[in-house]
Amino acid sequence: SQQGEEDPQALSIQEGENATMNCSYKTSINNLQWYRQNSGRGLVHLILIRSNEREKHSGRLRVTLDTSKKSSSLLITASRAADTASYFCATDLYSGAGSYQLTFGKGTKLSVIP
Amino acid sequence: ETGVTQTPRHLVMGMTNKKSLKCEQHLGHNAMYWYKQSAKKPLELMFVYNFKEQTENNSVPSRFSPECPNSSHLFLHLHTLQPEDSALYLCASSQESMRGNGNQPQHFGDGTRLSIL
Numbered sequence: 035s036q037q038g039e040e041d042p043q044a045l046s047i048q049e050g051e052n053a054t055m056n057c058s059y060k061t062s063i064n065n066l067q068w069y070r071q072n073s074g075r076g077l078v079h080l081i082l083i084r085s086n087e088r089e090k091h092s093g094r095l096r097v098t099l100d101t102s103k104k105s106s107s108l109l110i111t112a113s114r115a116a117d118t119a120s121y122f123c124a125t126d127l128y129s130g131a132g133s134y135q136l137t138f139g140k141g142t143k144l145s146v147i148p
Numbered sequence: 149e150t151g152v153t154q155t156p157r158h159l160v161m162g163m164t165n166k167k168s169l170k171c172e173q174h175l176g177h178n179a180m181y182w183y184k185q186s187a188k189k190p191l192e193l194m195f196v197y198n199f200k201e202q203t204e205n206n207s208v209p210s211r212f213s214p215e216c217p218n219s220s221h222l223f224l225h226l227h228t229l230q231p232e233d234s235a236l237y238l239c240a241s242s243q244e245s246m247r248g249n250g251n252q253p254q255h256f257g258d259g260t261r262l263s264i265l
Contacts (some may be wrong), residue, residue: 064250067195076152076238077191084250121189126250133203136251138191 038066038139040124046145053110055142058103059124064134066099066122070110071141077122088115113146119146149175151175154257156214161229162265169224179244180222181254182214185236197222198244219237228264234264 041056057066065084069077083090083099090097095107110117120141125135127133152173161167173180182194197216211233213225222239229251240254 037222067253076258077240077254078152079253079255084213123155124251129204133196133198134251135151135193135196135206137193140188140190145173 037138038125038140039125040121040139041061042142043140044143044145046147047113049113049115049146049148051113053113053117055121055144055145057106057108057109057139058124059106059123060104061127062101065126066106067136068095068097068106069122069124069138071122073119080121085123110144113144115146115148118144118146127145139146152239152241152255152257154237154260156260159263160263160265161226163229163231165229166225166227169229169237169239171222171224171257172241173222173241173255174219174254175209175241175243177241177243177255178219179242180216180219181222181240181242182222182224183238185238185259191238193210195224203240206263229264231264236261245251 038059039055047053058067065082067082071077077085079098081092083097094111095114099106120143122138124136127137129135155170158260179198181196182193192210195214211227215223236259238259242254244254
């Protein structure tokens with residue numbers, strides 16, 4: 035079953051602007067992850083934030099997590115044309131016997147116009 | 149170079165054919181996954197091999213058969229597929245702990261684009 039859902043579905047911005055994508059999920063989590071997928075390629079892991087963390091940075095990426103609202107946001111600052119891609123949030127869903135499976139949303143398609 | 153290599157990159161097959169997708173990871177990870185990515189649908193987990201044992205099979209039709217001969221290699225054997233099976237098939241690997249503290253980052257291959265005629 036789908037756990038995470040990104041918003042908006044598509045986002046178009048000018049180069050240099052900031053891009054914000056949101057993710058909402060349904061059940062409690064251990065970790066939340068963000069991934070990027072360029073057209074025709076596999077997913078690339080960007081950042082993992084644990085349930086006891088509120089904010090995490092990696093270069094131009096900033097991720098926040100609000101477990102009370104079951105939501106996360108990904109901010110890309112000073113966007114570049116190379117940031118054009120689809121972005122997915124993924125949460126771990128307990129599947130029994132100590133195992134978790136990563137469930138993904140449908141993604142946000144980001145277009146950065148030069 | 150992602151550390152996870154999938155072959156072939158593209159595959160066109162008829163519904164009665166038998167083919168196999170191959171995945172190899174060079175990262176020393178202990179878990180490998182098959183996902184299906186269809187247009188306008190979330191990524192679907194098909195199979196999980198953790199420490200070489202299959203731990204998840206998310207109600208995947210028997211026309212898909214996984215094989216994990218060792219911790220570095222994963223296959224997906226295909227037999228009598230349907231047109232709705234056309235999709236991008238992604239392989240991933242990760243280093244999971246025994247503690248059960250949630251999923252670790254997964255490293256993906258670039259996928260096999262499968263088209264069923």
